[in-house]
Amino acid sequence: MEIVEAKTGKKILLLGNEAITRGALEAGVDFATTYPGTPSSEIADTFSAVAKYLKKEGKDVPFYFEYSTNEKVALEVAAAASFSGLRALTCMKHVGLNVASDAFMTYMYVGCKGGHVIVTADDPSCHSSQNEQDNRYYALFGSAPMLEPSTPQEAKDMTVKAFDLSEKLKLPFLLRTTTRVSHVRGPVKIKDSRKPKGKGFFEKDPMLVTIPEVARKRHPVLIKKMEDALKLSENSEFNIVIGKSDSEIGVVASGVSVLHALEALDILGLEADVLKLGFTNPLPKEMCKNFLRKHKTVVVVEELEPIIENQLKEIAFDAGINDVKIYGKTSGHFSRLYEYNPDIVVEQFAKIFNLKNPLPDTKENPLSLPSRPPVMCPGCPHRASYYAMKKVVPKDVVYPTDIGCYTLGKAPPLEVADVLLCMGSNAGIANGLSKATDQKIISFMGDSTFFHAALPAIVDAVHHNHDCVITVLDNRTTAMTGHQPHPGTSFDGMGNPAKALLVEDVVRGLGVEHVEVVDPKNLKETSEAFKRALEFKGPSVVVSKSPCILLELRDKKERGEPLDIYQIDQDACKRCNICISRFGCPAFYFAEDKSVHINEELCNGCGVCVQVCPFNAIKKVKEVTL
Amino acid sequence: MKEKLNIIVTGVGGQGVITAATLLGKTAVASNVNVLVSEVHGMAQRGGVVDCTVRMGNVHSPLLTRGSADVILSSEPVEALRQLDKVNDETVVITDVNPVIPSTVAVTGEKYPKIEEVFKELKKHCKLVTLDAHALAEQAGSVLTKNVVLLGALSALDILPFPKDLLLDTIIKSFPEKYASVNKKAFELGREAVLSQREV
Numbered sequence: 001m002e003i004v005e006a007k008t009g010k011k012i013l014l015l016g017n018e019a020i021t022r023g024a025l026e027a028g029v030d031f032a033t034t035y036p037g038t039p040s041s042e043i044a045d046t047f048s049a050v051a052k053y054l055k056k057e058g059k060d061v062p063f064y065f066e067y068s069t070n071e072k073v074a075l076e077v078a079a080a081a082s083f084s085g086l087r088a089l090t091c092m093k094h095v096g097l098n099v100a101s102d103a104f105m106t107y108m109y110v111g112c113k114g115g116h117v118i119v120t121a122d123d124p125s126c127h128s129s130q131n132e133q134d135n136r137y138y139a140l141f142g143s144a145p146m147l148e149p150s151t152p153q154e155a156k157d158m159t160v161k162a163f164d165l166s167e168k169l170k171l172p173f174l175l176r177t178t179t180r181v182s183h184v185r186g187p188v189k190i191k192d193s194r195k196p197k198g199k200g201f202f203e204k205d206p207m208l209v210t211i212p213e214v215a216r217k218r219h220p221v222l223i224k225k226m227e228d229a230l231k232l233s234e235n236s237e238f239n240i241v242i243g244k245s246d247s248e249i250g251v252v253a254s255g256v257s258v259l260h261a262l263e264a265l266d267i268l269g270l271e272a273d274v275l276k277l278g279f280t281n282p283l284p285k286e287m288c289k290n291f292l293r294k295h296k297t298v299v300v301v302e303e304l305e306p307i308i309e310n311q312l313k314e315i316a317f318d319a320g321i322n323d324v325k326i327y328g329k330t331s332g333h334f335s336r337l338y339e340y341n342p343d344i345v346v347e348q349f350a351k352i353f354n355l356k357n358p359l360p361d362t363k364e365n366p367l368s369l370p371s372r373p374p375v376m377c378p379g380c381p382h383r384a385s386y387y388a389m390k391k392v393v394p395k396d397v398v399y400p401t402d403i404g405c406y407t408l409g410k411a412p413p414l415e416v417a418d419v420l421l422c423m424g425s426n427a428g429i430a431n432g433l434s435k436a437t438d439q440k441i442i443s444f445m446g447d448s449t450f451f452h453a454a455l456p457a458i459v460d461a462v463h464h465n466h467d468c469v470i471t472v473l474d475n476r477t478t479a480m481t482g483h484q485p486h487p488g489t490s491f492d493g494m495g496n497p498a499k500a501l502l503v504e505d506v507v508r509g510l511g512v513e514h515v516e517v518v519d520p521k522n523l524k525e526t527s528e529a530f531k532r533a534l535e536f537k538g539p540s541v542v543v544s545k546s547p548c549i550l551l552e553l554r555d556k557k558e559r560g561e562p563l564d565i566y567q568i569d570q571d572a573c574k575r576c577n578i579c580i581s582r583f584g585c586p587a588f589y590f591a592e593d594k595s596v597h598i599n600e601e602l603c604n605g606c607g608v609c610v611q612v613c614p615f616n617a618i619k620k621v622k623e624v625t626l
Numbered sequence: 627m628k629e630k631l632n633i634i635v636t637g638v639g640g641q642g643v644i645t646a647a648t649l650l651g652k653t654a655v656a657s658n659v660n661v662l663v664s665e666v667h668g669m670a671q672r673g674g675v676v677d678c679t680v681r682m683g684n685v686h687s688p689l690l691t692r693g694s695a696d697v698i699l700s701s702e703p704v705e706a707l708r709q710l711d712k713v714n715d716e717t718v719v720i721t722d723v724n725p726v727i728p729s730t731v732a733v734t735g736e737k738y739p740k741i742e743e744v745f746k747e748l749k750k751h752c753k754l755v756t757l758d759a760h761a762l763a764e765q766a767g768s769v770l771t772k773n774v775v776l777l778g779a780l781s782a783l784d785i786l787p788f789p790k791d792l793l794l795d796t797i798i799k800s801f802p803e804k805y806a807s808v809n810k811k812a813f814e815l816g817r818e819a820v821l822s823q824r825e826v
Contacts, residue, residue: 013655185648187654346691359692367739369739371728371730374674580733588729590731
């Protein structure tokens with residue numbers, strides 16, 4: 001495993017996220033916690049893979065790692081390690097920090113002991129997210145010092161540095177990436193690893209108990225720490241001016257925007273100084289002031305919110321610098337929406353400096369190309385659950401949904417997703433709709449989401465007797481983010497055996513009286529379970545349990561079991577097309593003559609379609625070895 | 627080598643697109659060439675569009691501008707055409723000829739264009755090289771080596787900043803030993819397929 005075994009001084013290709021993990025290992029991290037979420041997942045998955053690899057090699061694993069129940073728990077677990085003097089890292093996607101924010105905000109007051117790096121991976125353009133919030137605001141909101149890498153090499157270097165600085169300031173550090181930093185691979189130079197401590201010791205300290213009296217004392221301490229952080233920022237190797245062109249033009253940027261800006265300057269042949277900011281909270285005020293003084297025109301390139309831009313204006317105002325023109329979002333050049341790319345930056349630079357944009361015009365595609373949205377896999381048990389349910393419930397049922405693969409049920413022909421906010425929201429929304437309307441409600445979530453955020457809403461449903469059906473599509477994994485374990489699986493992130501909680505036990509324990517447990521691959525049974533649940537007055541839970549087809553295929557391959565392949569008997573087929581128009585498995589397709597066939601390369605052999613066909617036209621035709 | 631080399635590797639989730647891009651990146655690092663590989667993860671796991679950019683040499687941004695691709699390496703014809711905005715007259719597009727029809731075509735009635743039309747459009751805007759990568763992968767011993775066939779095809783263009791043997795070596799070392807001969811064969815078949823077309 002190269003990321004562990006590569007020798008000091010060697011350059012290896014690492015994903016931005018892997019580089020963060022490597023950085024943590026080099027810094028001697030003792031504790032790493034997470035809840036998976038794109039674009040952050042590979043940071044934690046690399047810890048998991050390293051732990052399993054070292055165990056397999058018969059070596060000690062020098063850190064503790066866990067996929068926690070949710071981001072808040074992850075932050076608390078790691079904060080405890082830090083309070084005990086250990087080095088800790090917690091990683092999550094941007095919206096994960098919302099979940100962890102209650103702990104995060106007061107953690108800053110208390111401060112840490114062992115260095116603690118909190119990674120937030122933001123997702124401009126919502127590649128895999130429900131919003132594109134700019135988590136740099138959390139740094140301002142909570143008074144957290146923050147580093148923002150541009151490349152994989154910097155992602156590693158900043159992680160290492162963040163542990164040192166965090167320990168020095170006794171303040172947790174935010175390391176903020178975006179999709180185009182987390183998911184870019186580049187060369188990274190390997191350095192020696194510091195030896196982790198292993199076990200810490202919790203020394204009692206009344207200042208850790210944030211009763212109002214203590215909180216009032218800790219807030220000024222936090223403000224003082226941020227003043228110290230400002231000095232570190234002024235002298236940071238991550239805040240630099242690129243270019244000594246003595247140009248009147250200055251560009252200020254952070255994160256991947258630095259790279260787009262440098263590329264754009266090259267393309268336009270424009271001479272400019274670039275203030276590359278890596279330590280972005282607190283901003284190096286003196287450095288910014290000098291930069292503003294030296295340049296007549298300053299362009300700020302930053303994705304999402306005008307955070308640097310606004311602060312630069314404040315700095316210019318306070319310093320009485322009147323002769324600099326600052327361009328960015330408020331000047332109408334750069335958007336607050338979506339991720340940037342070099343084309344966007346070239347276009348705006350060209351506008352600001354009255355240059356001809358040298359890039360060719362956009363080529364419109366002459367043919368209309370079919371869309372290729374992500375779909376539930378052939379053989380996905382969620383499709384079977386949805387199909388069985390829809391067969392027996394009234395047409396006007398409302399379907400609150402949640403974050404996970406099952407969201408893909410929004411697409412035709414299933415169309416079983418009506419409202420979604422965030423992790424766990426299906427149950428809370430179901431509760432509210434059941435009281436606010438007379439409509440029938442069936443909500444959906446996955447097993448990992450159930451443990452993550454749905455328990456309080458189910459307690460609410462029981463306590464207030466909300467009349468709704470809450471479904472847990474239990475596929476025994478966290479599928480969408482890459483099959484991570486969760487509290488319902490019998491092993492943990494380090495590959496050790498773990499106590500598996502059963503969803504049905506948990507909801508019965510919470511007081512749900514009507515609980516159905518079904519195998520969605522049995523369509524008839526599943527339909528009947530949904531019917532009974534819908535007839536029940538009060539909250540009911542359907543646990544539709546069948547492993548993710550991708551895990552099933554992997555297990556079959558390991559066991560050496562063959563895969564059943566199905567095909568349509570064209571003589572028996574009456575072309576009712578239910579298999580496509582209602583079931584919608586992507587393995588089915590129409591031939592030119594409108595006959596229906598199964599693409600045997602796509603078929604994953606679940607066999608559910610045999611029950612879907614009213615004319616018994618779908619038959620197993622062969623077995624193939626995986 | 628050119629000062630900069632811009633490659634887009636594209637296709638459909640599950641075709642080994644990210645793996646192919648990563649292998650190019652690894653080989654660049656092994657030969658001390660600067661490289662940035664950008665990729666998509668998450669919701670596009672299966673069946674969605676996957677496009678990676680591989681930029682080598684004196685580059686800053688991981689993303690490339692309109693019309694600046696040197697090569698588009700595609701494991702699906704429509705996905706090659708989807709990158710039209712990135713090509714210029716000199717761009718070489720290498721694509722597998724086998725369409726993967728998205729499920730939306732059956733469910734929503736969207737149309738998959740005629741393959742000849744797709745190739746005709748590509749030819750108007752760039753240099754097109756087509757090959758039956760699927761058949762060649764099968765011939766090599768596994769359809770899963772389709773991405774390796776395409777890398778072999780790419781190596782025949784003589785624009786990579788490292789020798790083809792180094793790329794092949796990286797490929798072989800990145801997988802368990804038992805796949806070495808299959809991968810080697812797949813690579814050579816892809817390379818041959820392009821070289822033979824060039825001679826004609």
